[in-house]
Amino acid sequence: MWTVATYVLKNRLAGNKRYPLVLMLEPLFRCNLACAGCGKVQYPAHILKKQLTPEECFAAVEECGAPMVSLPGGEPLLHPQIVEIVNGLVARKKYVYLCTNALKLKERLHEFTPSKYLTFSVHLDGQREHHDFSVCKEGGYDIAIEGIKEAVKGGFRVTTNATFFDGTDPNSVRGFFDEVMDMGVEGIVLSPGYSYDKAPDQSHFMGRARVRRLFRTILSNRKPTWKFNMSPLFLEFLMGDRKYECTPWGSPAFNIFGWQRPCYLLQDGYTSSYKELLETTKWEEYGAASGNPKCANCMVSCGYEPTAVMDGFGSLKGFWGMVRGNFRKYPDAAALKALDEPAAHEPALAQTEKAACGVGGSCES
Numbered sequence: 001m002w003t004v005a006t007y008v009l010k011n012r013l014a015g016n017k018r019y020p021l022v023l024m025l026e027p028l029f030r031c032n033l034a035c036a037g038c039g040k041v042q043y044p045a046h047i048l049k050k051q052l053t054p055e056e057c058f059a060a061v062e063e064c065g066a067p068m069v070s071l072p073g074g075e076p077l078l079h080p081q082i083v084e085i086v087n088g089l090v091a092r093k094k095y096v097y098l099c100t101n102a103l104k105l106k107e108r109l110h111e112f113t114p115s116k117y118l119t120f121s122v123h124l125d126g127q128r129e130h131h132d133f134s135v136c137k138e139g140g141y142d143i144a145i146e147g148i149k150e151a152v153k154g155g156f157r158v159t160t161n162a163t164f165f166d167g168t169d170p171n172s173v174r175g176f177f178d179e180v181m182d183m184g185v186e187g188i189v190l191s192p193g194y195s196y197d198k199a200p201d202q203s204h205f206m207g208r209a210r211v212r213r214l215f216r217t218i219l220s221n222r223k224p225t226w227k228f229n230m231s232p233l234f235l236e237f238l239m240g241d242r243k244y245e246c247t248p249w250g251s252p253a254f255n256i257f258g259w260q261r262p263c264y265l266l267q268d269g270y271t272s273s274y275k276e277l278l279e280t281t282k283w284e285e286y287g288a289a290s291g292n293p294k295c296a297n298c299m300v301s302c303g304y305e306p307t308a309v310m311d312g313f314g315s316l317k318g319f320w321g322m323v324r325g326n327f328r329k330y331p332d333a334a335a336l337k338a339l340d341e342p343a344a345h346e347p348a349l350a351q352t353e354k355a356a357c358g359v360g361g362s363c364e365s
Contacts, residue, residue, distance in 0.1 A: 003095070007067050008313040018249045018278055020066040021306045024264040026255035027052045027085060031075040033101055035135045041074065050256045054084045060254040061094060063274045070121075070251075072099040072264075083111045090117045097121045099161060101135065105147030109154060119157040121189060122148055126162060126176045130169075145183070152184040159229045161189040166206045170217040171339055177226050187229030191301040192238070194265050207297045208288075212240035213338075220335035222328075230301065232325025233318070234308035238299060239330070242308075246287035246295065250306025252277060262286050264302045266294055 004021070011019045028051035031041045041048070061069055069089055076082050077100050089096045095117050102122045112118065125134040128141040151158045160180045164173065177188060192211045206214065215238035228235060236242045248263040258270035259277040266286070271277045287295050287303075312322035 003067050004309065005313045008310055012314060018283075020064055020250060020252050021309055022068045022070050022251045022302070023061060023064045023066040024070050024072060024251050024253040024302065025052075025057055025060060026072055026074065026253065027057060027076055027079045027082065028074045028256070030078050031073060031101075032078060032103055033075070033135050033137055033140070047256070051079055052254075052256060054081050054088055057085050058088050058092070060259075060274070061089060061092065064252060064254070066094075066252075068095040068097065070097045070099060075101055075104070077104040077108055083108075086112065086118060090115050093117060095119070097159075099123065100147075101140070102144035102147035103140065105144075106150050109147070109150055109156070112156070114155040114157075116157070119159055119186070120148075120151050121159050121161045122185075124160045124162055124176070124180065125164070126168070127172050127179065130172060130176075134163075134165075148180075148183050148185065158183075158185045159187050159189055160185055161191075163191055163193045164214065165193045166210055168214060170214065173218050174223075174339075178223070181225050181227065187227040189229050189301070192299050194298055194300045208299060211238065211297075211299050215239050216332065217335045217338045220330045220332035222330055224329070231305055231308040231312055231322060232328075233312050233322055234301060234305040236321075236325060237304055237308060244304050244307040244311070245289055246298065246303040247306040247310065248283065248286050248303055249278060249281075250310070251302040265298065265300060 007021075028048075029041060029043055030048045030051070034041055071082075071085070076098055079085070082098075086096055086098060097119050099121045100123065102120075105120065105122070122144055123135075124141070124144055125131045131141040131144075132138050148158055148160070162173075162176070180188060192206055192215070215235075219235055219239055233242060234244075237244050248266075251264055252274065253260040253264040254274075258272055259274055260267055261269045261271060261277060262281050262283065263286070271280065284290060286292055288298070311318040313319060
């Protein structure tokens with residue numbers, strides 16, 4: 001927290017209007033899953049075989065200067081040099097979040113060294129049945145849980161990362177929060193899904209009204225045992241309590257094609273340098289306020305959490321709201337009543353799994 005706070009204040013005092021908080025560094029697109037809502041693994045085989053070298057990763061980190069580096073993908077643990085990449089980033093005192101589905105975490109854990117700079121961010125999309133449906137792999141939840149427990153036991157920092165779509169049962173999500181906190185993870189990361197053009201399942205991405213209703217039901221009336229590894233102001237944004245605009249440059253993305261314009265979620269071309277990305281991207285053409293249809297329903301963390309973080313450290317009012325949010329339980333009688341309602345689209349879950357997992361015979365079991 002202190003590192004991020006001083007970083008934000010330093011940039012504000014320097015008069016910098018655009019600066020990154022988290023570098024989304026994708027070392028490869030290859031994965032050992034084919035999730036129904038993912039748009040990252042639908043590339044042709046020759047693209048999926050490519051990967052960044054450690055030197056390319058380090059150069060991007062130095063060029064960008066963000067204090068935090070997220071390693072998504074694809075599945076980073078499939079990269080043969082991922083340990084070298086992580087060690088190099090830790091040596092540079094970057095806070096690294098290695099995003100993994102944890103299918104290979106247990107077997108590769110011994111190659112890593114616990115550090116305050118390294119966190120395994122394990123992809124879990126809810127309780128066992130929902131997660132296995134979401135990732136199209138029966139037993140995926142149990143394998144991930146084994147990896148989480150081994151990592152926690154080994155002294156590693158661990159968080160969970162969940163993406164929720166239309167039809168999600170709020171009661172199941174709240175039960176999921178109880179389960180992962182009992183495992184000893186540091187906190188929970190969550191976000192609504194983004195409608196990737198390449199995603200096999202396009203029918204369960206939510207509009208903004210549904211996002212707010214779902215997350216208000218989930219996040220109101222919180223239990224004191226729940227810990228979130230996110231800005232409480234961003235969670236209030238998901239609940240509809242705050243209005244934010246996207247900060248697309250807050251989470252710039254670098255991958256095998258270069259610097260992705262404009263952000264981690266949208267691919268409107270690439271630049272060869274971070275400076276070119278900042279100076280030549282028409283930022284006014286992105287975000288919900290721009291009228292860009294690709295941004296209309298987006299409320300995803302990589303675009304809006306930077307806004308919330310900058311708000312939290314940018315003024316006394318924002319800072320107080322952030323501190324207060326860490327302790328609030330958000331009592332809401334209407335949200336509590338909504339938990340007694342049947343999940344509006346729950347039967348569609350099995351249909352989604354059947355349809356999405358049938359694409360290209362990609363479902364594993």
